[in-house]
Amino acid sequence: MKLNNSQYDAIMRMYDAKQSHARAVQNSRCEEINARLPEYDALRKESAEVSAEAARAAVMGDMTKRARLADKLASINEEKQLLLAAAGYPEDYLDLHYECPACKDTGFIDGKKCSCFKQAAIDLLYNQSNIKKILLLENFSNFNYDWYSEDYVDPVSGISALENIINVTKDVNAFISDFPSGQNLLFYGDTGVGKTFLTHCIASELLGRGHSVLYLSAIDLFDLFSKYTFDNNSEADYRDAFSQILDCELLIIDDLGTELTNSFTNSRLFYCINERILAGLSTIISTNLSLEELMNTYSERIFSRLTMSYGIYKIFGDDIRMKKL
Known part of the structure; x- marks a missing residue:
C-alpha cells in the first residue's frame, strides 16, 4: 500500500488540474471586469507601466524615483479596489482562489507535504x-x-x-x-x-x-x-x-x-x-x-x-x- 509512481503522478496531475482551473477562473474574471469596467482596465495598464518603470529605477539605483513610483502604484491599486467595490465585487474577486490556500494547490509547503x-x-x-x-x-x-x-x-x-x-x-x-x-x-x-x-x-x-x-x-x-x-x-x-x-x-x-x-x-x-x-x-x-x-x-x-x-x-x-x- 505504498504510493507507487503512477499513484504519485495521479496526485500531481490532480494538483496541476486544480492550478489550471484556478488560473482559468481568474482569467475569466479579469476579462469580465475589463469588459464591464473600462476604467479599471485603464488603471490596470497604468499599473503595469508604473511597475515596470519602478523596476528600471531600482536597477539604475534611483531609490528616490522608485519610492515615488511605489506611492503612485499604491494609489492606483487603491483606485482599482474602490472601482471593484463600487461595482459590487468583493476585494479578492480577481485573486487566484486555490482549493487549498495553504499550499496553493501544489501539495507542498516549504518542501514538506x-x-x-x-x-x-x-x-x-x-x-x-x-x-x-x-x-x-x-x-x-x-x-x-x-x-x-x-x-x-x-x-x-x-x-x-x-x-x-x-x-x-x-x-x-x-x-x-x-x-x-x-x-x-x-x-x-x-x-x-x-x-x-x-x-x-x-x-x-x-x-x-x-x-x-x-x-x-x-x-x-x-x-x-x-x-x-x-x-x-x-x-x-x-x-x-x-x-x-x-x-x-x-x-x-x-x-x-x-x-x-x-x-x-x-x-x-x-x-x-x-x-x-x-x-x-x-x-x-x-x-x-x-x-x-x-x-x-x-x-x-x-x-x-x-x-x-x-x-x-x-x-x-x-x-x-x-x-x-
Whole structure:
C-alpha cells in the first residue's frame, strides 16, 4: 500500500488540474471586469507601466524615483479596489482562489507535504471513496436531536438520552473548533445509539476544513498491522499505509472490540495510540464495549492511556436505526 509512481503522478496531475482551473477562473474574471469596467482596465495598464518603470529605477539605483513610483502604484491599486467595490465585487474577486490556500494547490509547503497531499494519499491508499459518500449523508446537517428521548434516563447518571447527547455534541463542537489540539475522544455505548454517526460528523467537518483524516474499522486497522508485521514480501508496500496511521492529523478507529483480540492486537493498539499521544495527534475511538469490558479485554497499559488521555463519553438511548425505518 505504498504510493507507487503512477499513484504519485495521479496526485500531481490532480494538483496541476486544480492550478489550471484556478488560473482559468481568474482569467475569466479579469476579462469580465475589463469588459464591464473600462476604467479599471485603464488603471490596470497604468499599473503595469508604473511597475515596470519602478523596476528600471531600482536597477539604475534611483531609490528616490522608485519610492515615488511605489506611492503612485499604491494609489492606483487603491483606485482599482474602490472601482471593484463600487461595482459590487468583493476585494479578492480577481485573486487566484486555490482549493487549498495553504499550499496553493501544489501539495507542498516549504518542501514538506501539505495536509491536503496527505489526505489525497490516504484516499488512494485506503480507497476512502466509500466513506466520503457516507459523509454526504451522515454529517451535522443531518444530525437530529429527536433521535434521543427525554424519557430514556440512564440509571447511573440520572440524565436523559437527550440531555446527554446535547452535552456530548457541545464537547464535540469544541473539539472541532480547537482542532488540531491533540485531544482524543472515546465514544462507548450500545449498538445503534449514534456513535459511528457522530464520528462521521466529526470527519466531515474536519475534512471540509482541510485536515487529513483516516477512518478505519478496528478489523481493518489490525489487518494492516498484521500484514506490515508478518508479510515480509509486502512490508515495503505497506510502509506508507503504516506511516499514515501514525501521522494523519485525525485517526478514527471504529468498532474497537470487534477484532480478534490477542497479545499482538494489544501490543499494536498500545503502540498506535501511545505514538499518536506522544506526537500530539488526535485519535477518536468508538466501541460497543463498556468501560469494564474494555478494561478486561485490553491490557492495563491501554486502559490507562484511554482513561488518562481521552475524553470518554457514554452515548445511550433507543436504537436510532429503528427510528429511521
